[in-house]
Amino acid sequence: MDIYISKVSERLNLEKEVIKNAIDRKVISLCKYKNKRYIIFKKKVRHIERGTVLFLNKEMDVVMGYPKIRRALVLDPTVKKYFIDKVVVEEKLNGYNVRVVYIEDEVLAITRGGRICPFTTKKVLKLLNTDILKDHPEVMLCGEMIGLNNPYVSHYYPEVDMKIYEDENVVIKENLGLYIFDVKDREKNTPLSVEDRNRLLEEYNVPYVKPLGVFKKEDVEEIKNIVLKLNSEGREGIVLKDPNMMVDPIKYTTHYTHCQDLSVAFRYTFDLGIHFMFSRLIREGYQSYEFNEGKEELERRAVSIGKSIVYPMVESIREVSRGKLITEDFELYFESEEDTEEFFKYLREVHISYVVKEREVLKNGICRVVIGKVYPSTKDKIKSYLDGSLW
Amino acid sequence: MDIYISKVSERLNLEKEVIKNAIDRKVISLCKYKNKRYIIFKKKVRHIERGTVLFLNKEMDVVMGYPKIRRALVLDPTVKKYFIDKVVVEEKLNGYNVRVVYIEDEVLAITRGGRICPFTTKKVLKLLNTDILKDHPEVMLCGEMIGLNNPYVSHYYPEVDMKIYEDENVVIKENLGLYIFDVKDREKNTPLSVEDRNRLLEEYNVPYVKPLGVFKKEDVEEIKNIVLKLNSEGREGIVLKDPNMMVDPIKYTTHYTHCQDLSVAFRYTFDLGIHFMFSRLIREGYQSYEFNEGKEELERRAVSIGKSIVYPMVESIREVSRGKLITEDFELYFESEEDTEEFFKYLREVHISYVVKEREVLKNGICRVVIGKVYPSTKDKIKSYLDGSLW
Structure with a gap:
């Protein structure tokens, strides 16, 4: 790896010492996808975002990491203070962040952390018109x-x-989609304005996130109404942007999502981390305050928070007491057995421990797989306390 | 302080190096109460408990710290595994831990952390027959x-x-008491058996914690019933002991107390610490599981937890938004103005920041004071987010 240090240093404008140090401390790691070798930044180092990828090819192609989007705890006055004049409101979707790029004649999908994910890469080829990347590499x-x-x-x-499959007995649907929210220069991380982004994506018929409106920054009440509507529809929240992307976007989420997050956090009690749950509770406090809730609304909020905490936690304890393994299950569809195996290999490489719960080949050759992601601390700690360990 | 190092080292059976290191790292600090100088251990160092006090007098009197009592998350099987044959169940009271000792002809009350508290020391003289300490120093x-x-x-x-006061218009009551739960050798930390403790305390008519029963360790159902009863009465919980104190006591607390704790944690949202709240939630999960709750009981528990979190948090945000200072208020009675001032001086010494909210002298000379303990992070962070800071 040493032979690359000066090249990487020059390419990213980072001192050699910083890179060496990052390698020693395992902040930079070396990965491989098929015949492509690349390094990723596992944390933000100076101006290099977490999740940045540098390919060890002739061009030393760089894909900058997607920066963290900061959060408003109250929309008013945050929106008024933060934005310049107008605000574009877009829906925030609850999935995972993907950067799709074109490197050496190949379309690749990179996760937030900087890994080329074989599952996502293959799906992207089906979900997107990739001509856009060929024309704009x-x-x-x-x-x-x-x-x-x-x-x-x-x-x-x-x-x-x-x-994706149908016979006389059954119709199988795959529930999966990709919505683009930013088009950026992959080396400089500079975004297109909202208008330019829309124009370009429409030209290639690429799906993008729903614009929910453009407002004067003083119109916070209208933005609040959007949040209420999204909440009632069980949607995640909003991202607020300057039309010209002159300031970074910020985000705001719904009560529905906070409760969903809490349920997940308390199902995997000892794995998801207490900062995760604490932050959701704090968001609820500010939201209730800002939406000026009366006695009944506040009570409804308290009840749904309490249930989101207690029900999944008690359910997990009960499951462990019955000897069940606590897993988070994902049902996935692959084009072939080969693709399935490639993805399992990838999971092992990124140290995600999982069990295969179901596996079948449909008549049209599609592989249906259910994997269970294992939460080891939750399983071990719950069991240990149930067996009489002291806190 | 250096001149004391070898003496302290010898007295506590700790190497000089360890003591020097502890001083450098501020784990040991030097304090004063009237003409008495003493050192305290702010953390457990080797076999020396947190809160251990060593007086810098001729005898170098030692008062060992009160050890942390560990907790059962489920009573069954913990009680059966942990105890030898019998278990004494005592009520756990919700106040603060005090060690009362007799040093150089003076009765002193030491807090959990190792400070001689002037407020507590004076109250103890009125609440206890201190002959017991004169006879057994x-x-x-x-x-x-x-x-x-x-x-x-x-x-x-x-x-x-x-x-404590009565005139034609008003009756004032002071709500304060001290209940002894352990009698120990103050240097060795060895406890009397439950029976010997009771005999000695009864001889001097010293109030001690209510014994709630002695059970075979298999009788967990009876212990659970005690917990249910205490919960319905709004009491904190139980401490379980071996009759001869052959194993350390363990504790278990009620739903009522967990919710009370959550309310406090979320009123002082950013000061009390997320580990405090997380642990209470976890206790609730195991309790619900162990008490085998049905749908309705579980729902009731969820609702009370949700309310304990949301109500005080939203109330704190509202108060800060109205410009109010978030404080925890304590109403205290002192014998004299001098005692009051002495206690204020003590609060400053231990770096507790407070405001005096009310102060009056009753006709019989007793001083009534309301102090508000200030929670600085809660105040500052709530205000900052309300003003538009991003998370």
């Missing part, structure tokens, strides 16, 4: 992969149901 | 100071109301 399409049938964030979206 | 009386009117843990206990 300098851009990355940043988007959200959503739906039930992916291996990371499984959440049903009715708009992405696709029939 | 080698022991420490370990107990819980409870009631509304103390500066640390304010919780009403009907059994400790005392009339």
Whole structure:
């Protein structure tokens, strides 16, 4: 790897010492996807975002990481203070962040952390018109992969149901879609304006996130109404953008999503981390305050939070007490057995421990697989306390 | 301080290096109470418990720290595994831990952390027959100071109301009491058996914690019934002991207390720490599981947890938005203005920031004071997010 240090240093404008140090401390790691070798940044180092990828090819192609989007705890006055004049409101989807790029004549899908994911890469080829990248190889399409049938964030979206199999007894639908929210220069991380992004994506008929409106930054009440509507529809929240992307986007999420997150956090009690749950509870406090809730609304909120915490936690304890393994299950569809195996190999490489719960080949050759992601701390700690360990 | 190092080292059987290191790292600190100088251990160092006090007098008197009591998350099988044959169940009171000792002809009350508290010391002289310590100066009386009117843990206990003032218009009661739960050798930390403790305390008519029963360790159902009864009465929980104190005591708390704790944690949202709240939620999960709750009981538990989280958090945000200072208020009674000032000086010494909210002298000379303990992070962070800071 040493032979690359000066090249990487020059390419990313980072001192050699910084790179050496990052390698020693395992902040930079070396990965491989088919015949492509690349390094990824596992944390933000100076100006290089977490998830940045540098390919060890002749051009030393760079794909910058997708930066963290900061959050408003109250829309008013945050929106008024933060934005310049106008605000574009877009829907925030609840899936996983993907950057789609074109490197050495190949379309690749990179996860937030910087891995080329074989599952996502293959799906992207089917979900997108990739001519856009062939014509504009300098851009990355940043988007959200959503739906039930992916291996990371499984959440049903009715708009992405696709029939993939049918016989006299059964119709099978894959629930999966990709919506682009940013088009950026993949080396400089500079985004297109909202208008330019829309124009380009429409030209190639690439699906992008729903624009929910453009407002004067003073019109916070209208933005609040959008949040209420999304909440009632069980949607995640909004991302607020400057029309010209002059300031970074910020985000705001619904009560529905906070409760969903809490349920997940308390099902995998000892794995998901207490900061995850604490932050959701804090968001609820500010939201209730900002939406000026009366006695009844506040009580309804308290009840749904309490249930989101207690029900999944008690259910997990009960499952462990019955000897069940606590897993998060994902139902996935692959084109072939080979693709399935390739993806299992990838999971082992990224150290995700999983069990295969179901596996079948449909008559049309599609492989249906259910994997269970294992939460080891939850399993071990719950069991240990049930067996009489002291806290 | 250096001149004391070898003496302290010898007295506590700790290497000089360890003591020097502990001083450098501020684990040991030097304090003063009137003409008495003493050092305290702010953390457990080797075999020396947190809160251990060593007086810098001729005898170098030592008062060992009160060890942490571990917790059962489920009573069954923990009790059966942990105890030898019998279990003494005592009520766990919700106040603050005090060690009362007799050093150089003076009765002193030491807090869990190792400070001689002037407030507590003076109250103890009125609440206890201190002859017990004069006759047995080698022991420490370990107990819980409870009631509304103390500066640390304010919780009403009907059994400790005392009339301290009366005129034609008003009757003032001080709600404060001390119940001893352990009698120990103050240097060795060895406890008396439950029977010997009771005999000694009864001889001097010293109040001690209510024994709730002695059971075979297999009789967990009876212990569970005690927990249910205490919960319905709004009491904190139980401490389980071996009759001869051959194994360390363990504790278990009620749903009522978990919810109370959550309310406090979320009122002082950013000060009390997320580990505090997480642990209470976990306890609720195991309790619901162990008490085999049906749909309705589980729902009731979820609702009370949700309310304990949301109501105080939203109330704090509302208060800050109205410009109010978030404080925890304590109403205290002192014998004299001098005692009051001495206690204020003590609060500054231990770096507790507070405001005086009310102060009056009753006709009989007793000083009534309301102090508000300030929670600085809660105030600052809530305000900052309300002003539009991003998370």
